Amino acid sequence: xxxxxxxxxxxxxxxxxxxxxxxxxxxxxxxxxxxxxxxxxxxxxxxxxxxxxxxxxxxxxxxxxxxxxxxxxxxxxxxxxxxxxxxxxxxxxxxxxxxxxxxxxxxxxxxxxxxxxxxxxxxxxxxxxxxxxxxxxxxxxxxxxxxxxxxxxxxxxxxxxxxxxxxxxxxxxxxxx
Amino acid sequence: xxxxxxxxxxxxxxxxxxxxxxxxxxxxxxxxxxxxxxxxxxxxxxxxxxxxxxxxxxxxxxxxxxxxxxxxxxxxxxxxxxxxxxxxxxxxxxxxxxxxxxxxxxxxxxxxxxxxxxxxxxxxxxxxxxxxxxxxxxxxxxxxxxxxxxxxxxxxxxxxxx
Numbered sequence: 001x002x003x004x005x006x007x008x009x010x011x012x013x014x015x016x017x018x019x020x021x022x023x024x025x026x027x028x029x030x031x032x033x034x035x036x037x038x039x040x041x042x043x044x045x046x047x048x049x050x051x052x053x054x055x056x057x058x059x060x061x062x063x064x065x066x067x068x069x070x071x072x073x074x075x076x077x078x079x080x081x082x083x084x085x086x087x088x089x090x091x092x093x094x095x096x097x098x099x100x101x102x103x104x105x106x107x108x109x110x111x112x113x114x115x116x117x118x119x120x121x122x123x124x125x126x127x128x129x130x131x132x133x134x135x136x137x138x139x140x141x142x143x144x145x146x147x148x149x150x151x152x153x154x155x156x157x158x159x160x161x162x163x164x165x166x167x168x169x170x171x172x173x174x175x176x177x
Numbered sequence: 178x179x180x181x182x183x184x185x186x187x188x189x190x191x192x193x194x195x196x197x198x199x200x201x202x203x204x205x206x207x208x209x210x211x212x213x214x215x216x217x218x219x220x221x222x223x224x225x226x227x228x229x230x231x232x233x234x235x236x237x238x239x240x241x242x243x244x245x246x247x248x249x250x251x252x253x254x255x256x257x258x259x260x261x262x263x264x265x266x267x268x269x270x271x272x273x274x275x276x277x278x279x280x281x282x283x284x285x286x287x288x289x290x291x292x293x294x295x296x297x298x299x300x301x302x303x304x305x306x307x308x309x310x311x312x313x314x315x316x317x318x319x320x321x322x323x324x325x326x327x328x329x330x331x332x333x334x335x336x337x338x339x
Contacts, residue, residue, distance in 0.1 A: 039199070
């Protein structure tokens with residue numbers, strides 16, 4: 001009676017020059033073709049990275065303004081998760097009212113895009129509906145305010161920035177892993 | 178989120194498996210300093226992306242378990258399906274047979290005749306004519322079958338082995 005835990009030896013390994021090698025050249029040629037495609041893909045990924053398609057490059061840099069140019073925002077349209085970046089607000093003299101600049105920043109920027117630090121520190125930070133309103137004391141214009149961002153999770157996030165009496169700036173940022 | 182910690186670990190492992198497979202096999206039983214740099218550098222860079230700023234023991238344990246599980250699944254699929262084993266390891270490749278070089282294979286795997294002769298010398302073979310078949314194994318080692326085995330078989334009558 002045959003033992004169920006054993007099997008007779010079958011010479012199943014393909015031979016080359018009478019030696020059991022197990023070569024599969026047809027498969028190997030397909031693999032080499034796949035490797036060439038992969039190497040090409042690696043080069044494409046690096047080129048895209050250098051161009052900024054995955055953030056931190058020429059393509060990802062963006063700038064937008066209100067119609068009257070009272071506020072201009074420099075930002076990255078593509079961010080990388082867990083990587084710091086800076087969003088810069090340029091205020092025109094027309095945005096200064098009574099030696100103050102009042103700007104609303106939505107939660108999309110504060111929470112989703114991970115605003116860590118705002119520089120210079122605002123004189124007043126007040127919670128508003130859907131965001132935070134900052135009030136800066138201004139002694140001379142034009143003025144620049146920098147917001148340090150560090151998004152934690154990949155995704156697409158919309159934000160809104162608005163100065164008092166001006167049209168809002170609405171933009172979307174893509175955060176890649 | 179915990180799911181991203183696990184997903185990062187699984188992706189890191191799978192990506193490294195692909196990278197090491199695509200970078201290709203080099204002949205030799207031991208890693209050369211050149212390959213040490215590659216292995217440690219790839220490992221270190223992958224670790225940065227896998228761990229990120231979350232260095233808790235819980236994360237480390239879940240990621241180690243994830244990598245172990247991925248390894249087990251790949252090993253099982255490799256055992257179960259021949260095609261998967263070929264994808265993961267490749268197949269042995271004949272570099273030389275019947276005094277003829279397989280030039281296409283040598284070119285594709287970046288191996289020179291010197292590499293084959295280096296292994297042959299370790300077996301006491303003086304020149305390339307002493308090699309019957311040279312095979313690049315799937316784990317990267319070159320195996321030499323010397324032609325003197327044939328000669329010895331021919332010179333010894335069948336009765337002499339009894």
